[in-house]
Amino acid sequence: MRNIEYDEASPEVKAVYDDIMATRRVDWINNFWKVLANDPASLRRTWESLKQVMAPGALDPLVKEMLYLAVSASNGCGYCIASHSAAARKAGMSDAMFGELMAVVGMASETNRLAQGWQVEVDERFRPRR
Amino acid sequence: MRNIEYDEASPEVKAVYDDIMATRRVDWINNFWKVLANDPASLRRTWESLKQVMAPGALDPLVKEMLYLAVSASNGCGYCIASHSAAARKAGMSDAMFGELMAVVGMASETNRLAQGWQVEVDERFRPRR
Amino acid sequence: MRNIEYDEASPEVKAVYDDIMATRRVDWINNFWKVLANDPASLRRTWESLKQVMAPGALDPLVKEMLYLAVSASNGCGYCIASHSAAARKAGMSDAMFGELMAVVGMASETNRLAQGWQVEVDERFRPRR
Amino acid sequence: MRNIEYDEASPEVKAVYDDIMATRRVDWINNFWKVLANDPASLRRTWESLKQVMAPGALDPLVKEMLYLAVSASNGCGYCIASHSAAARKAGMSDAMFGELMAVVGMASETNRLAQGWQVEVDERFRPRR
Amino acid sequence: MRNIEYDEASPEVKAVYDDIMATRRVDWINNFWKVLANDPASLRRTWESLKQVMAPGALDPLVKEMLYLAVSASNGCGYCIASHSAAARKAGMSDAMFGELMAVVGMASETNRLAQGWQVEVDERFRPRR
Amino acid sequence: MRNIEYDEASPEVKAVYDDIMATRRVDWINNFWKVLANDPASLRRTWESLKQVMAPGALDPLVKEMLYLAVSASNGCGYCIASHSAAARKAGMSDAMFGELMAVVGMASETNRLAQGWQVEVDERFRPRR
Numbered sequence: 001m002r003n004i005e006y007d008e009a010s011p012e013v014k015a016v017y018d019d020i021m022a023t024r025r026v027d028w029i030n031n032f033w034k035v036l037a038n039d040p041a042s043l044r045r046t047w048e049s050l051k052q053v054m055a056p057g058a059l060d061p062l063v064k065e066m067l068y069l070a071v072s073a074s075n076g077c078g079y080c081i082a083s084h085s086a087a088a089r090k091a092g093m094s095d096a097m098f099g100e101l102m103a104v105v106g107m108a109s110e111t112n113r114l115a116q117g118w119q120v121e122v123d124e125r126f127r128p129r130r
Numbered sequence: 131m132r133n134i135e136y137d138e139a140s141p142e143v144k145a146v147y148d149d150i151m152a153t154r155r156v157d158w159i160n161n162f163w164k165v166l167a168n169d170p171a172s173l174r175r176t177w178e179s180l181k182q183v184m185a186p187g188a189l190d191p192l193v194k195e196m197l198y199l200a201v202s203a204s205n206g207c208g209y210c211i212a213s214h215s216a217a218a219r220k221a222g223m224s225d226a227m228f229g230e231l232m233a234v235v236g237m238a239s240e241t242n243r244l245a246q247g248w249q250v251e252v253d254e255r256f257r258p259r260r
Numbered sequence: 261m262r263n264i265e266y267d268e269a270s271p272e273v274k275a276v277y278d279d280i281m282a283t284r285r286v287d288w289i290n291n292f293w294k295v296l297a298n299d300p301a302s303l304r305r306t307w308e309s310l311k312q313v314m315a316p317g318a319l320d321p322l323v324k325e326m327l328y329l330a331v332s333a334s335n336g337c338g339y340c341i342a343s344h345s346a347a348a349r350k351a352g353m354s355d356a357m358f359g360e361l362m363a364v365v366g367m368a369s370e371t372n373r374l375a376q377g378w379q380v381e382v383d384e385r386f387r388p389r390r
Numbered sequence: 391m392r393n394i395e396y397d398e399a400s401p402e403v404k405a406v407y408d409d410i411m412a413t414r415r416v417d418w419i420n421n422f423w424k425v426l427a428n429d430p431a432s433l434r435r436t437w438e439s440l441k442q443v444m445a446p447g448a449l450d451p452l453v454k455e456m457l458y459l460a461v462s463a464s465n466g467c468g469y470c471i472a473s474h475s476a477a478a479r480k481a482g483m484s485d486a487m488f489g490e491l492m493a494v495v496g497m498a499s500e501t502n503r504l505a506q507g508w509q510v511e512v513d514e515r516f517r518p519r520r
Numbered sequence: 521m522r523n524i525e526y527d528e529a530s531p532e533v534k535a536v537y538d539d540i541m542a543t544r545r546v547d548w549i550n551n552f553w554k555v556l557a558n559d560p561a562s563l564r565r566t567w568e569s570l571k572q573v574m575a576p577g578a579l580d581p582l583v584k585e586m587l588y589l590a591v592s593a594s595n596g597c598g599y600c601i602a603s604h605s606a607a608a609r610k611a612g613m614s615d616a617m618f619g620e621l622m623a624v625v626g627m628a629s630e631t632n633r634l635a636q637g638w639q640v641e642v643d644e645r646f647r648p649r650r
Numbered sequence: 651m652r653n654i655e656y657d658e659a660s661p662e663v664k665a666v667y668d669d670i671m672a673t674r675r676v677d678w679i680n681n682f683w684k685v686l687a688n689d690p691a692s693l694r695r696t697w698e699s700l701k702q703v704m705a706p707g708a709l710d711p712l713v714k715e716m717l718y719l720a721v722s723a724s725n726g727c728g729y730c731i732a733s734h735s736a737a738a739r740k741a742g743m744s745d746a747m748f749g750e751l752m753a754v755v756g757m758a759s760e761t762n763r764l765a766q767g768w769q770v771e772v773d774e775r776f777r778p779r780r
Contacts, residue, residue, distance in 0.1 A: 001248060001249070001355075001518060002518075030253050030255075030256070031250050031251055031252070031253050032241070032244075032245055032250050035248045035249075035250045036244065036248065038248075038355065038359065039355075039356075039358075039359030039360075039362075039363070041359070041363075041442070042244075042359055042362070042363050042366075045363075045439055045442055045443075046240070046241065046244065046366070049237060049240075049435055049439055050237060050241070052431070052435055053230075053233045053234055053237045053435075054234070054237075057226070057230050058224060058226035058227045058229075058230050059196075059227055059230045059231065059234075063193055063196070064230070064234050066189075066193070066197065067196065067197060067200045067231060067234045067235065067238070068234055068237070068238045069637075070197045070200050070201055070204075071200055071201070071204045071234070071235050071238035071239060071242070072238055072242055073633055073636055073637030074200075074201045074204045074205065074633060075204065075238075075239065075242040075336065076336055076632075076633075076636045076725065076726055076727060077242040077243075077245055077246055077336060078252065078636075078639075079245040079246070079250045079251075079252055079256075080238070080241065080242045080245050081636065081637060081639060082252045082253075082256040082257065082258070082639065083252075083253070083256050084238075085256075085258075085639075086255070086256050094188060095651075095688065095689075096187070096188035096689075097188045097189055098689075099188075099688065099689030099691070099692055100183075100187050100188050100189045100194070100689075101189065101197060102633075102634055102637045102638060102689075102692070103183045103689070103691075103692050103695075104183055104184070104189075104194050104197040104198055104201070105197065105201050105633050105634075105637055106630040106631070106633050106634045106637075106692075106696070107179060107180055107183045107184075107198070107630065108197070108198045108201035108202055108205075108210070108214075109201060109205065109629040109630050109632070109633045110176070110179075110626040110627065110629050110630040111162070111176065111180070111210065111626070112201070112202055112205040112207040112210045112596075112629070113207075113593055113594060113596075113622075113625050113626050113629045114162075114166065114172075114176065114622055114625075114626045115162055115207055115209040115210050116207055116209070116593055116596045116598075116601065117589075117593030117601060117622045117625055117626075118131060118165045118166065118168075118622060119131070119165075119598075119601060119602065119605075119778050120161050120162050120165045120209045121161055121209075122161070122208065122209055122212045122213075123160050123161050123212075123213070125160075125216070126160070126209075126212040126213050126215075126216050127212065128212070128215075128379050128391060128392075131615075131778060132778075168615065168619065169615075169616075169618075169619030169620075169622075169623070171619070171623075171702070172619055172622065172623050172626075175623075175699055175702055175703075176626070179695055179699055182691070182695055183695075199377075203373055203376055203377030204373060205596065206372075206373075206376045206465065206466055206467060206596055207596060208376075208379075211376065211377060211379060212379065215379075225391075225428065225429075226429075228429075229428065229429030229431070229432055230429075232373075232374055232377045232378060232429075232432070233429070233431075233432050233435075235373050235374075235377055236370040236371070236373050236374045236377075236432075236436070237370065239369040239370050239372070239373045240366040240367065240369050240370040241366070242336075242369070243333055243334060243336075243362075243365050243366050243369045244362055244365075244366045246333055246336045246338075246341065247329075247333030247341060247362045247365055247366075248362060249338075249341060249342065249345075249518050258639050258651060258652075261508060261509070261648060261745075262648075290513050290515075290516070291510050291511055291512070291513050292501070292504075292505055292510050295508045295509075295510045296504065296508065298508075298745065298749065299745075299746075299748075299749030299750075299752075299753070301572070301749070301753075302504075302749055302752070302753050302756075305569055305572055305573075305753075306500070306501065306504065306756070309497060309500075309565055309569055310497055310501070312561070312565055313490075313493045313494055313496075313497045313565075314494070314497075317486070317490050318484060318486035318487045318489075318490050319456075319487055319490045319491065319494075323453055323456070324490070324494050326449075326453070326457065327456065327457060327460045327491060327494045327495065327498070328494055328497070328498045330457045330460050330461055330464075331460055331461070331464045331494070331495050331498035331499060331502070332498055332502055334460075334461045334464045334465065335464065335498075335499065335502045335726065336726055337502035337503075337505055337506055337726060338512065339505040339506070339510045339511075339512055339516075340498070340501065340502045340505050342512045342513075342516040342517065342518070343512075343513070343516050344498075345516075345518075346515070346516050354448060356447070356448035357448045357449055359448075360443075360447050360448050360449045360454070361449065361457060363443045364443055364444070364449075364454050364457045364458055364461070365457065365461050367439060367440055367443045367444075367458070368457070368458045368461035368462055368465075368470070368474075369461060369465065370436070370439075371422070371436065371440070371470065372461070372462055372465040372467040372470045373467075374422075374426065374432075374436065375422055375467055375469040375470050376467055376469070378391060378425045378426065378428075379391070379425075380421050380422050380425045380469050381421055381469075382421070382468065382469055382472045382473075383420050383421050383472075383473070385420075385476070386420070386469075386472040386473050386475075386476050387472065388472070388475075388521060388522075388769050459767075463763055463766055463767030464763060466595065466596055466597060466762075466763075466766045468766070468769075471766065471767060471769060472769065475769075485521075485558065485559075486559075488559075489558065489559030489561070489562055490559075492559075492562065492763075492764055492767045492768060493559070493561075493562050493565075495763050495764075495767055496562075496566070496760040496761070496763050496764045496767075497760065499759040499760050499762070499763045500756040500757065500759050500760040501756070502726075502759070503723055503724060503726075503752075503755050503756050503759045504752055504755075504756045506723055506726045506728075506731065507719075507723030507731060507752045507755055507756075508752060509648050509728075509731060509732065509735075521768060521769070550773050550775075550776070551770050551771055551772070551773050552761070552764075552765055552770050555768045555769075555770045556764065556768065558768075562764075566760070566761065566764065569757060569760075570757055570761070573750075573753045573754060573756075573757045574754070574757075577746070577750050578744060578746035578747045578749070578750050579716075579747055579750045579751065579754075583713055583716070584750070584754050586709075586713070586717065587716065587717060587720045587751060587754045587755065587758070588754055588757070588758045590717045590720050590721055590724075591720055591721070591724045591754070591755050591758035591759060591762070592758055592762055594720075594721045594724045594725065595724065595758075595759065595762040597762040597763075597765055597766055598772065599765040599766070599770050599771075599772055600758070600761065600762045600765050602772045602773075602776040602777065602778070603772075603773070603776050604758075605776075605778075606775070606776050614708060616707070616708035617708045617709055619708075620703075620707050620708050620709045620714070621709065621717060623703045624703060624704070624709075624714050624717045624718055624721070625717065625721050627699060627700060627703045627704075627718070628717070628718045628721035628722055628725075628730070628734075629721060629725065630696070630699075631682070631696065631700070631730065632721070632722055632725045632727035632730045633727075634682075634686065634692075634696065635682055635727055635729040635730050636727055636729070638651060638685045638686065638688075639651070639685075640681050640682050640685045640729050641681055641729075642681070642728065642729055642732045642733075643680050643681050643732075643733070645680075645736070646680070646729075646732040646733050646735075646736050647732065648732070648735075
């Protein structure tokens with residue numbers, strides 16, 4: 001689908017674009033939102049959810065960006081890896097932090113498959129209390 | 131494969147078990163290692179890698195545990211989710227932090243698929259510099 | 261692997277190409293089949309299965325194409341997303357339908373990870389009857 | 391995490407539970423929501439999004455439920471497969487429709503991997519117009 | 521869905537069951553086929569494909585079973601890991617071979633994520649010739 | 651991240667590059683290692699693990715390379731598919747072997763999803779002995 005640029009956007013889409021730029025303190029819109037704007041309801045709902053999820057809370061924004069990047073790397077989403085690497089850098093992730101983040105992602109991917117392939121049974125102490 | 135208990139383990143396996151307990155300051159071994167002990171080379175190599183990756187560095191241990199848990203949830207590995215939830219709790223993750231961590235994992239899973247399904251092109255600014 | 265074009269194909273491969281074009285009422289072969297033709301047994305078996313699976317039945321062809329696209333988006337297969345978006349469009353998927361399809365794919369990806377990460381137990385009523 | 395039952399829920403959580411039951415015309419809450427209620431912000435946000443996404447629109451509710459089930463099967467989420475199989479049945483999915491749905495999911499999973507492993511190049515005609 | 525036992529099966533389903541037992545030289549049917557028998561067309565098509573794919577060819581049956589198990593471990597399919605571990609054992613896989621197989625699966629899972637997360641560009645020499 | 655070329659590499663990184671070239675009997679370093687060299691600890695640890703895992707043992711090097719390729723195809727990692735296709739070819743994989751390998755990967759992906767979506771229960775005989 002083609003990108004919907006700011007100048008050609010409907011008022012509803014423009015309002016979301018404006019909120020994205022104001023919230024993130026940037027003066028441009030990245031392609032993810034421009035493409036999603038082909039379906040204004042998806043654009044608005046996705047942005048509203050993302051804004052709530054990524055707001056500071058019990059976890060600080062840098063940790064949230066690193067978690068986002070870790071999942072994106074785990075899913076192998078090229079666009080998401082590129083955009084969230086940039087976002088995490090902006091939030092303060094150094095080269096050393098990125099190297100360690102990816103080492104954890106790689107290690108978790110490895111042991112996840114080992115635990116499944118070896119059919120490890122959950123330890124009694126790890127079972128959720130209900 | 132059956133679990134290799136400490137008392138029946140070979141000296142090579144016992145040495146790894148001892149190092150796991152000493153490094154983590156615990157007095158028991160969880161099933162993942164007991165099953166992997168059926169292949170002593172895998173046990174030793176996996177533990178040595180994990181110990182290095184999870185040691186404090188540019189990222190603190192709690193952040194590393196949360197990244198590990200996020201990838202495990204993304205991969206849907208039941209054993210890993212159970213064991214790393216426990217590890218992250220022990221490292222200081224509160225209920226509120228867990229709720230926000232899972233919200234980020236869920237949101238990233240959603241937007242990863244949206245970016246791929248909508249065939250979003252990587253923005254020029256996000257391309258890695260080579 | 262390189263593409264096997266119609267004119268250079270063996271009679272066995274040509275017969276599959278002819279059936280693809282006749283069944284789909286098109287006058288060209290897309291790259292997926294041209295590459296698979298490097299292994300004629302895989303080409304024939306895959307096409308025969310696909311033809312049976314995608315034939316009208318209890319579900320109509322448009323719904324089948326949308327299900328195919330949803331799984332391809334979920335798997336992040338670039339080629340498959342591109343080719344099955346085209347196929348679904350041809351079968352009648354509008355822009356609005358695509359937007360809703362992707363919204364469901366995204367939402368399912370999100371709640372799948374939430375259900376796994378939060379370790380939700382299957383409700384008694386949802387258990388399969390055996 | 392333990393399930394939050396209706397009677398012990400906070401007013402905020404009860405309001406979401408009430409809306410779930412009213413929207414779906416049921417008199418009980420399934421475990422997914424009861425567990426998510428441990429994080430009321432996630433409960434409310436996820437439910438609001440799901441309600442919008444699954445509402446009738448360009449696609450009818452049965453098709454949406456089948457797409458949801460297809461993605462859940464593709465992700466291998468046991469809870470989600472169980473709960474959305476039930477939801478799709480309730481929306482009208484017959485045994486024959488389920489059989490065909492799963493046949494499409496299986497076939498798409500197979501050809502997704504073939505397209506990736508054989509490194510098939512996207513046909514010029516399938517490239518998105520930008 | 522419930523299992524369709526041999527004695528209650530239709531002649532069409534019985535014919536597939538008979539062929540499975542004859543081809544594999546066993547006197548019982550495992551649950552995968554008994555459940556798939558709820559959709560006889562899927563049962564027959566899946567069995568025919570599997571029989572062709574797993575027949576001896578350029579790769580011997582043990583290697584094919586190990587590849588099947590590796591993919592099943594990578595996908596985290598519990599049923600498939602259990603059934604194909606048994607099949608690979610029967611075809612000659614020793615404990616030592618299983619340990620090495622899982623070590624490769626784990627290592628590939630790790631480096632797959634590293635290559636994606638670090639956004640490694642494909643070397644010119646690795647590009648497919650077209 | 652940019653590639654670290656041999657001539658500009660630190661002595662620590664050069665030592666790993668030298669070992670890679672000596673072990674593999676090649677005179678060049680592929681991009682995966684050049685990018686990972688941005689984090690020398692990850693470079694060294696990943697190479698040491700890979701060298702151990704891929705060494706001849708109970709499985710011969712060709713089988714190991716094919717397992718690696720099968721997992722990479724299953725994960726849809728473009729770089730890994732390209733590089734391990736080349737490695738498997740070099741270790742002796744013919745066109746016919748590759749065709750059969752991909753047929754197994756495709757078939758496993760299909761039946762993995764069928765087993766999960768149809769909620770097949772593990773047969774008593776397939777359960778691991780503990």
